[in-house]
Amino acid sequence: MTRPELITQRLKLRIYSAEDAEEMYSHITPTLTRFMAWEPPASFEEFLSNKPSWEERFLQGTDYHFVARDLQSGRYIGVVGVHRATTATPEFGVWMSEDVHGQGFGKEAVGAVFEWAKEALQADYFIYPAADENWASRKIAESLGGQLVSSEQKPKYMSVTYHIPA
Numbered sequence: 001m002t003r004p005e006l007i008t009q010r011l012k013l014r015i016y017s018a019e020d021a022e023e024m025y026s027h028i029t030p031t032l033t034r035f036m037a038w039e040p041p042a043s044f045e046e047f048l049s050n051k052p053s054w055e056e057r058f059l060q061g062t063d064y065h066f067v068a069r070d071l072q073s074g075r076y077i078g079v080v081g082v083h084r085a086t087t088a089t090p091e092f093g094v095w096m097s098e099d100v101h102g103q104g105f106g107k108e109a110v111g112a113v114f115e116w117a118k119e120a121l122q123a124d125y126f127i128y129p130a131a132d133e134n135w136a137s138r139k140i141a142e143s144l145g146g147q148l149v150s151s152e153q154k155p156k157y158m159s160v161t162y163h164i165p166a
């Protein structure tokens with residue numbers, strides 16, 4: 001299977017590989033994960049324990065995890081996931097390194113993956129969940145034409161869901 005590579009004004013996004021793991025892990029913090037369904041892994045080994053499945057899911061075409069790096073320096077920026085890619089309603093997930101928050105990298109990265117996904121996948125629309133209080137993430141969904149369709153209490157936060165037209 002061909003590994004998509006996306007280029008934006010400031011970013012290069014490519015499918016996760018094992019070489020990304022250590023740097024990704026070093027950017028996971030309790031404050032970063034406050035708006036995520038999962039807790040920070042207790043160790044690098046725990047973090048690695050589910051990453052082989054990322055490769056397997058990519059090869060099956062069910063999930064895509066794009067690692068975003070600075071186009072010039074190669075510095076790690078974050079990850080954009082497309083989950084349940086074989087369904088009519090794939091779901092986006094995103095987390096950006098805290099040191100780049102507020103600089104528009106999330107919008108740029110998700111926008112690039114969204115444009116790729118519209119062409120590569122057979123989606124009716126895309127699902128974009130976010131924590132109700134995560135205004136930066138919500139703005140990304142809205143910038144892509146997302147419409148707020150629901151909210152529900154999750155274990156860590158109130159979650160909202162957007163539908164983004166394909």
